[in-house]
Amino acid sequence: MTGNGRITPWSRRLGRTVAGAAALAALGAVAGCGEDSPPEVPEGGPAVEPCVTASGELVADLDADGLADRVLDPSGAGTGLRIRFGAESGEGPEAGAGRLVGGSGEDETMAAVADFDGDGWFDLVAVATGEWQGDDPIEPRVAELRFGPFSREGRGQRSRELDLGETRGIAVADYNHDRYPDLAAFVYAGDGVYETEARLGEAEDGLGELTGEILQEYTVMAEQTGDPTPRNMPEPGLPSFLPACEESGG
Ligand SMILES: [Ca+2]
Numbered sequence: 024m025t026g027n028g029r030i031t032p033w034s035r036r037l038g039r040t041v042a043g044a045a046a047l048a049a050l051g052a053v054a055g056c057g058e059d060s061p062p063e064v065p066e067g068g069p070a071v072e073p074c075v076t077a078s079g080e081l082v083a084d085l086d087a088d089g090l091a092d093r094v095l096d097p098s099g100a101g102t103g104l105r106i107r108f109g110a111e112s113g114e115g116p117e118a119g120a121g122r123l124v125g126g127s128g129e130d131e132t133m134a135a136v137a138d139f140d141g142d143g144w145f146d147l148v149a150v151a152t153g154e155w156q157g158d159d160p161i162e163p164r165v166a167e168l169r170f171g172p173f174s175r176e177g178r179g180q181r182s183r184e185l186d187l188g189e190t191r192g193i194a195v196a197d198y199n200h201d202r203y204p205d206l207a208a209f210v211y212a213g214d215g216v217y218e219t220e221a222r223l224g225e226a227e228d229g230l231g232e233l234t235g236e237i238l239q240e241y242t243v244m245a246e247q248t249g250d251p252t253p254r255n256m257p258e259p260g261l262p263s264f265l266p267a268c269e270e271s272g273g
Pocket residue numbers: 137138139140141142143144145146170171
């Protein structure tokens with residue numbers, strides 16, 4: 024007669040099994056074991072020498088399995104970023120920004136890959152921002168730097184929160200021409216104003232804080248057109264830091 028009366032022993036057991044699996048998965052995440060754990064760091068550094076293709080794709084071993092991976096970002100703003108793991112040795116699994124960042128599905132997700140702290144392993148910037156709310160900017164739900172090597176699910180060796188505002192696009196840049204790649208963030212500042220801000224790569228924290236000096240020197244305001252398109256992103260930065268790949272003739 025009632026909904027409760029229709030529950031069979033099987034569906035009760037199924038419910039328990041699902042709950043049990045979720046609990047196990049949570050335990051696995053806490054213990055750092057299972058598929059979603061960060062990759063082990065091999066002694067002696069990466070086996071693949073990183074390079075950038077003529078079309079701007081990064082080739083490097085991101086997950087430390089000794090195989091070259093390929094990063095594509097046709098969006099130029101991190102939202103369309105995809106990584107083909109093991110791409111050079113056949114058909115590898117592909118991961119988009121949504122999977123790497125781990126957003127809720129309603130968030131806008133974006134990712135950027137560079138060796139921000141200069142330790143030889145490529146790091147992942149992961150950002151998930153909710154829907155635009157109106158005049159006042161919102162905080163991103165995820166904004167962190169995950170130190171590489173990182174897993175195919177985007178899990179790093181450790182991570183650090185980044186002080187980003189309502190971020191709608193990110194890209195690797197070369198602002199101050201030192202040996203560390205920098206991050207450009209396209210941010211909604213409120214009241215119809217968008218701006219592109221800089222965070223500078225550095226050895227210790229990977230990416231520094233936004234200081235008044237950096238704000239003054241590198242921030243570019245977008246025109247107040249109400250058009251949330253990152254038109255004022257800097258030139259792609261990776262080619263400043265990496266050699267060009269030797270493209271094979273066929
Ligand atoms: Ca690194």
